[in-house]
Amino acid sequence: MAKRALVSVSDKAGIVPFVKSLIAQGVEIISTGGTKRQLEEEGLQVIGIEEVTGFPEMMDGRVKTLHPAIHGGLLAVRNNEEHMSALSSEKISLIDFVIVNLYPFQQTIENPDSTFQDAVENIDIGGPSMIRSAAKNHQDVTIVVDTADYDGVIEELQEFGEVTDRKKQKLAAKAFRHTAAYDALIAEYMTKHVGEDAPEKLTKTYNLKQTLRYGENPHQMASFYERPISSPATIAKAKQLHGKELSYNNINDADAAIAVIRDFNEPAVAAIKHMNPCGVGIGGDIAQAYQKAYEADPMSIFGGIVACNREVDAEAAAMMKEIFLEIILAPSFTEEALKILKEKKNLRLMTIDLEAHYAGESRVTTVSGGALIQETDTLSYEDVEVTIPTDRKPSDRELEQIQMAWKVVKHVKSNAIVLAKEDRTIGIGAGQMNRIGAAKIAIEQAGEAAEGSVMASDAFFPMSDTVEAAAKAGIRAIIQPGGSKRDQESIDMANEHGIAMVFTGVRHFKH
Numbered sequence: 256m257a258k259r260a261l262v263s264v265s266d267k268a269g270i271v272p273f274v275k276s277l278i279a280q281g282v283e284i285i286s287t288g289g290t291k292r293q294l295e296e297e298g299l300q301v302i303g304i305e306e307v308t309g310f311p312e313m314m315d316g317r318v319k320t321l322h323p324a325i326h327g328g329l330l331a332v333r334n335n336e337e338h339m340s341a342l343s344s345e346k347i348s349l350i351d352f353v354i355v356n357l358y359p360f361q362q363t364i365e366n367p368d369s370t371f372q373d374a375v376e377n378i379d380i381g382g383p384s385m386i387r388s389a390a391k392n393h394q395d396v397t398i399v400v401d402t403a404d405y406d407g408v409i410e411e412l413q414e415f416g417e418v419t420d421r422k423k424q425k426l427a428a429k430a431f432r433h434t435a436a437y438d439a440l441i442a443e444y445m446t447k448h449v450g451e452d453a454p455e456k457l458t459k460t461y462n463l464k465q466t467l468r469y470g471e472n473p474h475q476m477a478s479f480y481e482r483p484i485s486s487p488a489t490i491a492k493a494k495q496l497h498g499k500e501l502s503y504n505n506i507n508d509a510d511a512a513i514a515v516i517r518d519f520n521e522p523a524v525a526a527i528k529h530m531n532p533c534g535v536g537i538g539g540d541i542a543q544a545y546q547k548a549y550e551a552d553p554m555s556i557f558g559g560i561v562a563c564n565r566e567v568d569a570e571a572a573a574m575m576k577e578i579f580l581e582i583i584l585a586p587s588f589t590e591e592a593l594k595i596l597k598e599k600k601n602l603r604l605m606t607i608d609l610e611a612h613y614a615g616e617s618r619v620t621t622v623s624g625g626a627l628i629q630e631t632d633t634l635s636y637e638d639v640e641v642t643i644p645t646d647r648k649p650s651d652r653e654l655e656q657i658q659m660a661w662k663v664v665k666h667v668k669s670n671a672i673v674l675a676k677e678d679r680t681i682g683i684g685a686g687q688m689n690r691i692g693a694a695k696i697a698i699e700q701a702g703e704a705a706e707g708s709v710m711a712s713d714a715f716f717p718m719s720d721t722v723e724a725a726a727k728a729g730i731r732a733i734i735q736p737g738g739s740k741r742d743q744e745s746i747d748m749a750n751e752h753g754i755a756m757v758f759t760g761v762r763h764f765k766h
């Protein structure tokens with residue numbers, strides 16, 4: 256008996272040549288409404304689904320392939336006598352191939368004009384059911400859900416007269432991934448719609464963006480996956496214009512760099528090393544801001560990742576070209592800037608649309624045997640109500656510098672201390688196991704520049720030792736959350752040295 260294929264596709268790209276090739280291999284075609292019309296328009300011979308089921312398609316296509324004549328033909332195990340005699344007594348024919356792609360649920364919810372009802376109507380039911388039946392019975396049935404597999408299937412038919420078991424198994428695994436991801440997106444959409452914060456199942460889905468040469472170290476395999484729907488203001492959507500392929504560490508660091516510059520309204524440049532800012536500068540333009548970020552730590556910026564929140568022009572490009580950088584990322588580059596920077600063959604140049612809406616997606620961290628999920632820390636200085644517990648209030652200029660340091664410390668691994676002066680960071684103490692340790696590192700790095708600078712701390716001071724160290728270094732103003740039982744000791748120490756201190760009431764731990 257001739258083999259039969261059931262073809263039912265929403266995305267009709269490439270379907271006509273594929274079906275032609277199947278027919279050329281002696282395969283009979285069964286198809287649903289729109290797909291059948293398209294195939295017939297091309298002069299292909301197609302059996303209508305109603306002829307197989309004995310039922311018309313009904314309820315706006317909600318029921319067309321959901322029928323024992325279809326699922327029996329798909330699920331029957333060919334070498335199981337009982338299955339085969341059940342089929343013949345019910346006059347059901349075998350179906351050997353299923354070519355299906357699903358209602359465009361993702362495109363529907365991405366369309367800002369779509370309603371909830373539109374989304375619901377675009378939940379495919381019959382398609383996933385066929386995919387699952389065919390994939391379960393993959394020893395006998397070939398399931399094709401991806402247009403990219405059309406050629407491979409035809410090649411095997413031409414070469415071996417059948418699709419190999421290995422191929423059928425691989426296609427089945429892909430089919431289950433396909434329906435799982437499809438359902439995950441629906442589940443996520445519905446969960447958001449009903450507003451459940453901690454659903455009992457976490458079913459996020461990601462699409463492979465690229466395989467990476469290796470992970471954090473060369474002996475670790477790695478790949479980069481992106482969310483099916485993400486803002487253009489994300490590292491997943493950033494475009495590479497030039498340079499070597501991105502590495503795992505590049506992607507992580509570039510993401511950290513984007514987070515820093517996103518928090519600044521004025522022209523800002525952040526240099527990142529190993530996920531921590533090593534220099535951040537602000538200025539009237541990107542060249543000025545870059546100069547500040549560079550001066551912040553001319554040693555650490557070497558081999559770093561630089562992110563800018565405004566277009567990079569020729570002046571800035573010429574300065575950046577002077578040292579070895581891994582990546583320069585900005586909303587855009589002028590033609591001239593590109594010309595200058597492209598002279599460096601390996602330097603990666605990337606653009607990102609920082610104007611696009613970015614609400615901050617939930618962050619998932621895996622732990623052994625599980626995952627932690629939390630909202631992104633999007634709280635900024637403007638969102639908090641600060642208090643000033645010290646006798647001396649910060650001057651306007653000190654307040655500006657304090658805000659800058661606070662914006663940066665949010666992005667430094669805890670325990671974190673940032674010193675800032677003259678629109679740039681001058682000392683960053685990152686990832687220390689105690690606060691005074693982070694302060695000592697920041698102060699030491701700042702050296703004489705610490706005199707007259709400001710300090711930001713990501714969490715409160717458990718005792719007055721950090722304020723004491725700040726006073727010794729000549730730091731004039733401090734910003735910290737406050738909230739320690741021993742706040743008064745820190746306030747007294749600040750008052751003793753004429754230091755102005757700002758309490759934010761919120762902390763910015765980053766682990």
Ligand SMILES: NC(=O)c1ncn([C@@H]2O[C@H](COP(=O)(O)O)[C@@H](O)[C@H]2O)c1NC=O
Pocket residue numbers: 263264265266286287288289290291316317318319320321355356357358378379380381382383
């Ligand atoms: N309800 C059903 O029985 C059913 N069977 C197949 N579909 C889908 O209908 C679409 C194709 O429809 P058409 O051939 O009419 O353009 C495919 O995306 C397929 O997955 C169905 N539609 C939705 O569930």
